[in-house]
Amino acid sequence: MTTRRHLLGIEGLPGAEIEQLLARAHQYREGHVGGRHLVGRVVANVFYEPSTRTRSSFEVAAAGLGAHVLNWTVSGSSASKGETLVDTAKNIAALGVSIIVVRHQSSGAAALVARSVGCAVINAGDGQHEHPSQALLDAYTLWRRWGGAMAGKRVAIVGDILHSRVARSNLHCLKALGAHLVFCGPPTMLPPGLAELGAEVTTELDTALDGADAVMMLRIQRERQSDALFPTTAEYHARWGLTNERAAALKPEAVVLHPGPVNRGLELSPEVADGQRSLILEQVENGVAVRKAVLEAVS
Amino acid sequence: MKLLLRGGRLIDPAARRDGPGEVLIVDGQIAAVGPKLDAAGATVLELGGAWVCPGFVDLHSVVRDERDLEAALRGGFTTVVAAPESPKLHTDLLTLLWAAPLTRDLAGEELGEVTTGACCLSQGFKPLARSGVLRRALQYSASRGKLIVLHAEDPSLTGAGVIGEGLTATRLGLPSVPVAAEAAVIARDLLILEETGGRLHFAHVTTARGVELVRAAKLRGLEVSADVTPHHLTRDTRIAEDYSLDARVWPPLRSERDVAALKAGLADGAIDALACDHVRVDVLDREHPFEACAPGCEAFEQAVPALFSFELSPSRLVEVLSSAPARLLGLSSGLAPGLRASITVLDPHTRSVRGVVVGGRHTFPIGVSP
Known part of the structure; x- marks a missing residue:
């Protein structure tokens, strides 16, 4: 196993290293390794943004490896008490923590924490930048389904690409594994530069879905609707939602992913979310195995 | 107090001046500008080709x-x-x-x-x-x-x-x-x-x-x-x-x-x-x-x-x-006699500021040629 000090993002990770992580996750997933690699260690979950899923997934993974999990609650008010992120990070590290898992609303926050402390840091989502463990679990879910054959597979990622750290991490991850990426969404949600980063870009959902082997629907943040990036949710669903009709027209073996939580009837119809193609629950299940591999790799 | 800036290149774009010359500062004012000035009683700063500019x-x-x-x-x-x-x-x-x-x-x-x-x-x-x-x-x-x-x-x-x-x-x-x-x-x-x-x-x-x-x-x-x-x-x-x-x-x-x-x-x-x-x-x-x-x-x-x-x-x-x-x-600026001294000296070789003169003060090391 290659050891890394931190996992701050997928960008720049070599494909071979990603494959190693996926292979290790697979061993955990299939019960081939029981590993209590983190017995006696403390893993701190430091979440500046509410996130039940990611936090719980890291907690279960760390506990499964025998670590003690410290959930450092950061209320909205502690920032206003004048403690800087650097300050908080140093205080947590001073408790003797081995790994800090950090989620923050600002891009670059995990890198800042990593620069400030001596322990390992895992980025559990920083602003609109990256969410590497999510991309790894998405990739693992596809890797498992496709028996490891990622090269040349067409993966469509649909929704608010502009604000999505999941989209950015998935771009780097799936590209490194040789897949073909298509980004699709309303023009207001497609930032400039995506093509330069090696993705196909389209505003037409049917174009994106044509020949797709996997479709990843991103969550629409209803609270962002104050920005009015599209007129109404009904219009969004009609143009960029994975409806039953669109799902029926996909390749027979195509699969559907979603990082959760799903807005049923907005990004995708309830039937698609619960249907044969959906790997959404498997993503959650795989998340624990992937996070075990990640925790082990930085420990 | 008298200060003589010697050996500099005087650059004053507003006056279309660009060439060698000396500047004499007396009691915080530019007293004289010319090719060769009387240094009697003045602290002399040898500039070695540095640019003498309006502040x-x-x-x-x-x-x-x-x-x-x-x-x-x-x-x-x-x-x-x-x-x-x-x-x-x-x-x-x-x-x-x-x-x-x-x-x-x-x-x-x-x-x-x-x-x-x-x-x-x-x-x-x-x-x-x-x-x-x-x-x-x-x-x-x-x-x-x-x-x-x-x-x-x-x-x-x-x-x-x-x-x-x-x-x-x-x-x-x-x-x-x-x-x-x-x-x-x-x-x-x-x-x-x-x-x-x-x-x-x-x-x-x-x-x-x-x-x-x-x-x-x-x-x-x-x-x-x-x-x-x-x-x-x-x-x-x-x-x-x-x-x-x-x-x-x-x-x-x-x-x-x-x-x-x-x-x-x-x-x-x-x-x-x-x-x-x-x-x-x-x-x-x-x-x-x-x-x-x-x-x-x-x-x-x-x-x-x-x-x-x-x-x-x-x-x-x-x-x-x-x-x-x-x-x-609408400020007066330049290297002309009568103006309050406001001068910046640039070293074109090190591409840096050597020092400034503001009225009767300057930031050059005293007693050392800058």
Whole structure:
């Protein structure tokens, strides 16, 4: 196993290293390794943004490896008490923590924490930048389904690409594994530069879905609707939602992913979310195995 | 007290002077300028070909305390206009002028009271969203000829942006600012200026489009001017890699292409002056993620290196630092006898400031040839 000090993002990770992580996750997933690699260690979950899923997934993974999990609650008010992120990070590290898992609303926050402390840091989502463990679990879910054959597979990622750290991490991850990426969404949600980063870009959902082997629907943040990036949710669903009709027209073996939580009837119809193609629950299940591999790799 | 600057190259763009010569300063005033002056009783500074220039004038910086003033002197600035965000400060280290707030509390709603002694009216780093307020300000100021200094920004286009739109912002996931946030406001303000008269100055222009608009307006005969900062002249968005706080400045950094246009604009006169936008940020305000950090950089000492970093003639280099900003503010500037001494000496080999003379004081090491 290659050891890394931190996992701050997928960008720049070599494909071979990603494959190693996926292979290790697979061993955990299939019960081939029981590993209590983190017995006696403390893993701190430091979440500046509410996130039940990611936090719980890291907690279960760390506990499964025998670590003690410290959930450092950061209320909205502690920032206003004048403690800087650097300050908080140093205080947590001073408790003797081995790994800090950090989620923050600002891009670059995990890198800042990593620069400030001596322990390992895992980025559990920083602003609109990256969410590497999510991309790894998405990739693992596809890797498992496709028996490891990622090269040349067409993966469509649909929704608010502009604000999505999941989209950015998935771009780097799936590209490194040789897949073909298509980004699709309303023009207001497609930032400039995506093509330069090696993705196909389209505003037409049917174009994106044509020949797709996997479709990843991103969550629409209803609270962002104050920005009015599209007129109404009904219009969004009609143009960029994975409806039953669109799902029926996909390749027979195509699969559907979603990082959760799903807005049923907005990004995708309830039937698609619960249907044969959906790997959404498997993503959650795989998340624990992937996070075990990640925790082990930085420990 | 007598001081003789000997062996320098005198560059005074406003007087079209560029050649060897000596300057004699007596009791804080320039007493004589000529090829060979009587050194009797004077401290002699041997300059060995260094450039002797009219003191540099900074149009726009936040001056909070003496540390900023000392940085200004090290950067070669003998005159600094404190932006309206600055606290009131008194000093005899250099000539400290202040800008009156263009609108009350810089809120952009009502005209600000013009305190006597203000050298210009400025909106600081705050946008002026309402066109009607600008129109009234220009009408009101047209009669007095005071320069109106604007920060061109449409906040509805800026949003939460912290860096110019483009590939770097997309990759780093940083909220970004489109070019139109600046350019649309410059275009609007120029149309208003055309109707009202008055003298309009755009502080810290950052975009190629903005430079083009100002250049075209000058060709139409409008009384418009603009400045650029050392950081916008030397850094583009790519410097934000790894969330480097060198990129956390306001207005936001732009693309490589914009930086090239700013350099060309400064060289050909579309942009009149260099202005520092020196803003010292507390260390604690830098211990946050990129977008949550307070913007700003200590720019006084970056000015000269920034101008030496690309092709600019010596006289143009000196002009954008001294006579051009002085002219915009209506200040006397130059190397002529009778003027209060305000002189900056530049070393073209090390591309740095050797020292300044402000009235009866100078910053050269005493008793040592500088």
